[in-house]
Amino acid sequence: MxxxxxxxxxxxAALALGDDALVLSHRLGEWMGHAPVLEEEVALANIAxxxxxxxxxxxxxxxxxxxxxxxxxxxxFRNLQLVEQPNGDFAHTIARQLYFSTYQHLLxxxxxxxxxxxxxxxAKAVKETAYHRDHAEQWTVRLGDGTEExxxxxxxxxxxxxxxxxxxxxxxxxVDVDGAALxxxxxxxxxxxxxxxxxxxxxxxxxxxWTAGAGRQGLHTESFGRMLAEMQHLHRSHPGASW
Amino acid sequence: MTTTDWPLWEVFVRSRRGLSHTHxxxxxxPDAELALRNARDLYTRRGEGVSLWVVPSAAITAxxxxxxxxxxxxxxxxxxxxxxxxxxPEGVQHL
Numbered sequence: 001m002x003x004x005x006x007x008x009x010x011x012x013a014a015l016a017l018g019d020d021a022l023v024l025s026h027r028l029g030e031w032m033g034h035a036p037v038l039e040e041e042v043a044l045a046n047i048a049x050x051x052x053x054x055x056x057x058x059x060x061x062x063x064x065x066x067x068x069x070x071x072x073x074x075x076x077f078r079n080l081q082l083v084e085q086p087n088g089d090f091a092h093t094i095a096r097q098l099y100f101s102t103y104q105h106l107l108x109x110x111x112x113x114x115x116x117x118x119x120x121x122x123a124k125a126v127k128e129t130a131y132h133r134d135h136a137e138q139w140t141v142r143l144g145d146g147t148e149e150x151x152x153x154x155x156x157x158x159x160x161x162x163x164x165x166x167x168x169x170x171x172x173x174x175v176d177v178d179g180a181a182l183x184x185x186x187x188x189x190x191x192x193x194x195x196x197x198x199x200x201x202x203x204x205x206x207x208x209x210w211t212a213g214a215g216r217q218g219l220h221t222e223s224f225g226r227m228l229a230e231m232q233h234l235h236r237s238h239p240g241a242s243w
Numbered sequence: 244m245t246t247t248d249w250p251l252w253e254v255f256v257r258s259r260r261g262l263s264h265t266h267x268x269x270x271x272x273p274d275a276e277l278a279l280r281n282a283r284d285l286y287t288r289r290g291e292g293v294s295l296w297v298v299p300s301a302a303i304t305a306x307x308x309x310x311x312x313x314x315x316x317x318x319x320x321x322x323x324x325x326x327x328x329x330x331x332p333e334g335v336q337h338l
Contacts, residue, residue: 037249039270039281046284131283138277 010117011062012078013174016216017118018058019079022069023224024100025051026231030087043135047097050128057121070235074218074225081215082164084224088157091143091150095157097136102189103168103182105129110177118175137193144197151199158194159202166206167213250299252278254286257294264296272297 007015028048035041059065082100087093108129111122143154169183194201235241249271255264267286272278278297287295306314318324 037271039272039285043281043284046288135280138280142273142277 009174011174013118013172014058014061015068016078016172017175018055018062018068019077020083020100020104021051021058022055023077023079023227024083024096025049025055026227027083027085027087027096028093031093036090044093047132047135050125050132054121054125054128058118061117066235070232074220074228076218077215077220077224077228078218079215079220080164080167081213081219081221081224082161082167084215084220084227085161085164086223086227088160089153091153091157092160094136094139094143095154095161097132098140098158098190098193099161099165100168101129101132101136102186102193103165105133106182106185106189107175107177110182111175114176116176140193140199141197144194144199154197155199158199159204162202162204162206164213167215169207170213170216172216249273250301252282252297253300253303254278254282255296255298256282256286256292258292260293264294267291269300275299 025048028044028051031041031044033041035044055069056065059068062068080100082096085092085096105126108122108126111118112126113119140154143150145151146154165186168186169179171179191201250273251269252272252275253269254267256267257264267282270278270281270285272281275297279295282295282297286292
């Protein structure tokens with residue numbers, strides 16, 4: 001199955017935002033049983049469950065949530081390439097959370113203030129994402145301004161994921177926000193957190209020919225296919241199975 | 244799970260306005276700010292609270308089980324300490 005071919009702007013927007021939440025939720029879920037400490041495992045699971053709740057609402061606006069999650073091919077997913085990036089070490093996960101949660105919080109604050117189709121969801125999600133953002137900022141500061149080892153790893157992670165951040169501010173059909181203003185606010189916030197964390201602001205390009213980011217068009221990075229296979233295999237092996 | 248040398252914190256939750264904070268459990272965290280966030284995730288995720296305290300476990304001075312008798316036993320046979328020998332005037336509520 002591919003994405004519905006008769007996409008209205010509201011449907012394509014729900015798919016884009018819903019896929020972001022679904023894919024990141026699955027990535028965070030991969031930490032279960034592997035997180036550095038029990039307390040942090042619960043924190044990551046909480047964030048994953050918040051995102052899964054958002055994904056269910058959003059995908060239900062676009063069609064049947066289970067069909068969309070479990071039966072679409074890789075090229076039909078509309079999520080940002082940032083959220084599908086592998087967990088890596090804990091620093092990579094935190095850098096991904098910092099970049100994405102800051103964006104998602106700023107975006108949902110705008111959507112909640114509007115009167116579009118996403119306003120009711122955004123009003124609830126903005127509180128959840130405020131906590132996700134705080135969690136990522138707290139850890140970024142501690143890892144950056146921590147030991148030599150944690151600082152090195154955090155700098156490496158922030159730099160590695162930097163090229164995926166420009167895609168967040170590309171216009172999405174049906175999402176009525178000012179991308180340039182969103183990006184300026186995101187950049188100021190992330191730069192401030194990195195400065196407090198004594199980390200370097202990455203220098204590489206975030207937009208243009210040499211950057212990554214065509215997830216919204218259905219082009220995904222190598223590891224996404226493997227993630228999807230794991231996420232979908234149960235449903236595909238046992239169609240219609242339920243608890 | 245690897246072990247960490249993070250200190251232990253005691254968590255107190257106020258379940259609603261007007262009630263006092265009650266001990267809910269303990270957790271590990273590197274500092275107070277993260278202890279508060281871990282407490283939020285571990286003890287209030289099902290709507291259990293409106294306010295949280297975290298206290299370093301090391302800051303708590305506890306009575307020792309060895310001292311149980313000298314501490315608590317003498318109170319057992321002194322019923323006159325209980326305020327039960329008074330006539331309650333009529334009309335007094337909430338006593």
